[in-house]
Amino acid sequence: MSEKLGPIVAEVEIARSAEHVWRIMTSDATAPNWLGCMEYEKRIGAVFYMQQDREKAQRGDISGATHCEILALEEPALFKFSWFVPGFPSTIVSFAIEATASGGSRVTLRHDGWDQFEPDQIRAIRDMLDGGWRSFVLPNLKRVAET
Numbered sequence: 428m429s430e431k432l433g434p435i436v437a438e439v440e441i442a443r444s445a446e447h448v449w450r451i452m453t454s455d456a457t458a459p460n461w462l463g464c465m466e467y468e469k470r471i472g473a474v475f476y477m478q479q480d481r482e483k484a485q486r487g488d489i490s491g492a493t494h495c496e497i498l499a500l501e502e503p504a505l506f507k508f509s510w511f512v513p514g515f516p517s518t519i520v521s522f523a524i525e526a527t528a529s530g531g532s533r534v535t536l537r538h539d540g541w542d543q544f545e546p547d548q549i550r551a552i553r554d555m556l557d558g559g560w561r562s563f564v565l566p567n568l569k570r571v572a573e574t
Contacts, residue, residue, distance in 0.1 A: 432541035432550065435557045439565040441532045441572050445524045448532045449503035451572040452522060461567040465489060473497050477510075495520070516543050534568060536560055 441448050451457045458467045465484060467475040476492040478484040483491070499507035504524055511517040518540030525533050538560065541553050 429546035432544070432546050432553055434541065435538035435553065435560060436535065437557075437561045437565055438533055438535040439569050440527065441534060441569050442529075443531060443572050445503045445526045445532045448524050448534060448568075448572050449506075452506055452524070452534075452568065453500060453502075457571060461571040462564060463567070464495065465492070469497075469500065471497050471500055475508075510538065510540075516540065534565070536565060 443451075451461065453469050455467060455469050458464065458469070463477065465476045465478055465487065466489070467473070474494055474496050476489045476494060478489060478492040480488075480491065483489075494511055494513060495508045497506075497508045498519070499505050499521075505521060506524075507519065507521040509517040510520050518538060520536070520538045523535045523537070525535075527533050538556065541549060
C-alpha cells in the first residue's frame with residue numbers, strides 16, 4: 428500500500444495590500460478572471476464550476492465540470508471552498524492572505540483531502556492540479572491583482 432498523499436501547498440507574493448488582494452480574489456467581477464471559473468457568486472454556500480473543456484466553458488456548459496461550494500469568506504484573510512466531482516469525496520481548497528512587511532501580500536494556497544483516496548488511483552489528478560495551481564491559477568491571481 429502506498430503512503431497517503433499530502434496536501435498541495437503553494438504561495439505567491441503580490442505587490443498589493445491584503446485588502447486589495449481580497450477584493451480581487453472574491454469579487455463576482457474578478458474571481459472568474461483569475462480562477463477560471465463559471466457561475467461564481469460571492470456567498471457562503473454558493474456553488475461555482477471549474478470547466479476544463481474550453482469549448483464547454485465558452486458555451487456555459489457545466490457537464491463534467493468540477494463543482495466548488497464556498498465554505499468560508501473571512502475578509503481579508505481566508506477564502507475556502509470545496510472541490511469535487513459529483514459522486515466522489517470533496518477536497519478543500521483554501522487561499523490564506525497575509526500582509527507582508529513591504530506592504531504587499533502573501534497568498535498561500537492549500538488543497539487538502541487527498542489522504543482520503545487511494546494514492547495510486549488519484550496521484551495523477553493531484554499532480555495535474557498541483558501544476559495548475561502553481562502555473563496557472565496563482566500567476567493569474569498575481570497578474571489580475573497587480574494590474
